[in-house]
Amino acid sequence: xxxxxxxxxxxxxxxxxxxxxxxxxxxxxxxxxxxxxxxxxxxxxxxxxxxxxxxxxxxxxxxxxxxxxxxxxxxxxxxxxxxxxxxxxxxxxxxxxxxxxxxxxxxxxxxxxxxxxxxxxxxxxxxxxxxxxxxxxxxxxxxxxxxxxxxxxxxxxxxxxxxxxxxxxxxxxxxxxxxxxxxxxxxxxxxxxxxxxxxxxxxxxxxxxxxxxxxxxxxxxxxxxxxxxxxxxxxxxxxxxxxxxxxxxxxxxxxxxxxxxxxxxxxxxxxxxxxxxxxxxxxxxxxxxxxxxxxxxxxxxxxx
Numbered sequence: 001x002x003x004x005x006x007x008x009x010x011x012x013x014x015x016x017x018x019x020x021x022x023x024x025x026x027x028x029x030x031x032x033x034x035x036x037x038x039x040x041x042x043x044x045x046x047x048x049x050x051x052x053x054x055x056x057x058x059x060x061x062x063x064x065x066x067x068x069x070x071x072x073x074x075x076x077x078x079x080x081x082x083x084x085x086x087x088x089x090x091x092x093x094x095x096x097x098x099x100x101x102x103x104x105x106x107x108x109x110x111x112x113x114x115x116x117x118x119x120x121x122x123x124x125x126x127x128x129x130x131x132x133x134x135x136x137x138x139x140x141x142x143x144x145x146x147x148x149x150x151x152x153x154x155x156x157x158x159x160x161x162x163x164x165x166x167x168x169x170x171x172x173x174x175x176x177x178x179x180x181x182x183x184x185x186x187x188x189x190x191x192x193x194x195x196x197x198x199x200x201x202x203x204x205x206x207x208x209x210x211x212x213x214x215x216x217x218x219x220x221x222x223x224x225x226x227x228x229x230x231x232x233x234x235x236x237x238x239x240x241x242x243x244x245x246x247x248x249x250x251x252x253x254x255x256x257x258x259x260x261x262x263x264x265x266x267x268x269x270x271x272x273x274x275x276x277x278x279x280x281x282x283x284x285x286x287x288x289x290x291x292x293x294x295x296x297x298x299x300x301x302x303x304x
Contacts, residue, residue, distance in 0.1 A: 008037075009292035014266040015224040016213050018188040019048075019258045020284035021084075025103045028284040029084050032188020033064060036285075040123045040174055041097045043068060043082040048190035049255050051215065055182030059217050061192065061253045067175040068093070070151055072161060073168045080151070080172060082123075089156035093172060095123050096144050104140035108158035110151045111135040111142055112170060119147025125174050126181025133168045187257075187287060189215070191239065194254035199243035209236035211263035211276045215287055216246045216254030223249055224287060226265035230276040258283065 004011050019031040032045035035052060044050055044064035051061050068080040070091055081092035086104055094102045102109060112131040114120045120131060134148065138158075142150045151170065153161060180186065192200045193214055211229035215222070225246065229236020237245070239256065246254045261277040271280060 004288070004290070009290040012268065012289045012291040013224060014286045014288040015215065015226060015257065016262045016264045016283040017257055017285040017287055018042075019190075023085055026084055026098070028282065030188060030284045032190070033186045034188065034285055035125060035180070035183050035186035038122075038124055038184050039097070040125045041083065041095075041285075042188070043084075044176060045188055045190075048188055049192045050186060050188040050190075051253075051255055052180055052183045052186035054180075055184065057184075059222075059253070061195070061255060062178065064180065065177040067173065067177060069173050069175075071171040071173075073164065073170070074162065078153075078157065082174075086152050086154050088154040091151055091153045091157060093123075094142075094144060094150045094152060096146065097123075098144070101144055102140065102142045102150050102152055104142070104152045106140055107138075107155045108153045108161070108164075109137040109140055109142040110153070110164065110170065111137060112149050112151060113147065115169075120149055123149070123174060124181075125176060125183055125186075126179050128171060128173045128175075131170045131172070133164060133166050133170060135166060136164060187215075187285065189255045189257040191256055192254075193239065193243040193256050194246050194251045197247065197252045199240065199247055202239065205238065205240050207238060209238055209241070210259050211236050211261070212239075212242050212259040213257040213263045213265075214242060214246060214254055215257060216249065216251030218250050218252040221250070222289075223251055223254070224265065224289070225249070226263050226273050227259075228263070228274050228276065230260075231274060234274065257287075 034042040083098040086092040228234035
């Protein structure tokens, strides 16, 4: 927890978050949405549920559709991925959140700055960004410097883009359905476990018990729940069992998170559960509860 900026406050508890990919170049890429302190890190999964906190501090649950697109100088547009594997015939936007470089190979990397060479602002959901191409890199693996981003076109798309040059305008959007503009926090997972105070109904429920992690809430409280399993002393839970338990706790809404060997709960400086693999496993992200002083809460309210 040493990576948490001191101005945020003191970490009190944390629970492992979303599922993640195992591709060679982007190991640990979140499978779904991630918004941290208002910054968009990863786009939503097209079918899996996620949760997000809006600008008013209210929590929401649902499936969010990405409408991310880039509009080229000739007016044509292309769907846009974010900080993930780049498709051969598509485009992906890379920010500093993915690391020091894009790790792309082939195709065409377009290094972007704001108009006039100024720094681009951080990436946020529900916004339109006006940028210009500062450099073109056909070799890939472009360095991600502060204040710039890179849109990488796969080889098939790059062949159709025509003659791009430094100074050409590029517009890209981080729109979603529903609109997440102003969201401060967001995380992917799935499936839904509780909706409107009732356990979710599965037409073909899975009978298997496994270690589970879940996040739930009502109008007064949030719940970080971890269930051990795959051990002699702990069998785990099915989705139905976990959903029933969350309702008994008082959850109005709840979603499942990555489980199995990832299921880990940390409280006040130590892991308090028994991970099924006998140790902590790397996770792509987490839900963290921060303990703030009255001064920190006032500062946060004045600087949303």
